């Protein structure tokens with residue numbers, strides 16, 4: 056069986072090789088498109104994870120799922136952002152922001168992701184999205200809105216294992 060890697064800088068090689076082994080397609084460019092971001096989380100400091108590239112410890116972990124092969128892999132956010140064209144870094148950035156300040160607006164992308172995962176209700180998702188629309192974007196949150204934002208952010212942080 057011949058496998059073609061169109062371009063392979065050394066740091067990407069092991070990751071690409073493992074991804075290819077677990078993919079249906081036989082080329083890196085096709086294979087990487089089979090993978091979707093299934094879950095993101097912060098590693099437990101007592102048992103930090105290992106990226107598919109061999110790098111360890113990784114703190115910001117992504118679980119990727121391939122629906123064609125049914126495989127799930129753990130890849131560090133760094134490698135996902137660099138090699139896999141999935142938007143994990145945007146999600147981690149949003150989560151780092153709300154972890155530092157629980158009253159910060161959660162990004163639309165993070166709210167959508169959390170809703171798809173079933174962590175947030177439809178109402179929560181619409182609430183988050185609405186805070187990025189029109190004049191609400193720049194207005195500071197009312198005490199009631201801030202309270203809801205904190206509840207939502209804490210829910211997200213719990214699901215991604217951020218303490």
Ligand SMILES: [Zn+2]
Nearest residue numbers: 106108110134
């Ligand atoms: Zn890696």
